[in-house]
Amino acid sequence: xxxxxxxxxxxxxxxxxxxxxxxxxxxxxxxxxxxxxxxxxxxxxxxxxxxxxxxxxxxxxxxxxxxxxxxxxxxxxxxxxxxxxxxxxxxxxxxxxxxxxxxxxxxxxxxxxxxxxxxxxxxxxxxxxxxxxxxxxxxxxxxxxxxx
Numbered sequence: 001x002x003x004x005x006x007x008x009x010x011x012x013x014x015x016x017x018x019x020x021x022x023x024x025x026x027x028x029x030x031x032x033x034x035x036x037x038x039x040x041x042x043x044x045x046x047x048x049x050x051x052x053x054x055x056x057x058x059x060x061x062x063x064x065x066x067x068x069x070x071x072x073x074x075x076x077x078x079x080x081x082x083x084x085x086x087x088x089x090x091x092x093x094x095x096x097x098x099x100x101x102x103x104x105x106x107x108x109x110x111x112x113x114x115x116x117x118x119x120x121x122x123x124x125x126x127x128x129x130x131x132x133x134x135x136x137x138x139x140x141x142x143x144x145x146x147x148x
Contacts, residue, residue: 040065041079044072045087052091053115058084093129100138105133139148 044061061084062069076084090141092114113121126134 026089037075038079039077041076044076048087053113089125093126100134101141
């Protein structure tokens with residue numbers, strides 16, 4: 001009796017082996033899905049960097065990459081810890097910062113060149129990201145730019 005308890009059943013061994021194989025397959029599929037998600041997030045990042053001046057939104061980006069907008073948003077957020085809208089705004093503000101200190105364009109021109117259709121909205125987003133209005137930014141950093 002005692003010996004029977006310790007003997008392994010071939011059927012049980014086979015079931016355990018099948019379970020382990022399935023776990024391995026599942027883990028590989030998860031790794032592949034994760035890698036595909038990271039790759040997709042980097043493609044979005046590149047599109048935002050190169051197309052920030054165009055009308056961009058989560059749905060436009062999803063359509064461009066032939067995927068679901070919710071999936072794209074989740075993948076991007078998991079990789080970069082930002083929403084797509086936040087990423088678009090950051091890129092646009094970064095470019096606006098450069099334009100504001102590098103030449104004498106009007107605020108409206110800077111806003112339009114950076115993908116904002118509305119100057120008021122541009123001011124709001126710029127201030128949210130930098131803590132300064134575009135005009136205050138220009139005043140502060142144009143002087144530093146000239147003096148350095």
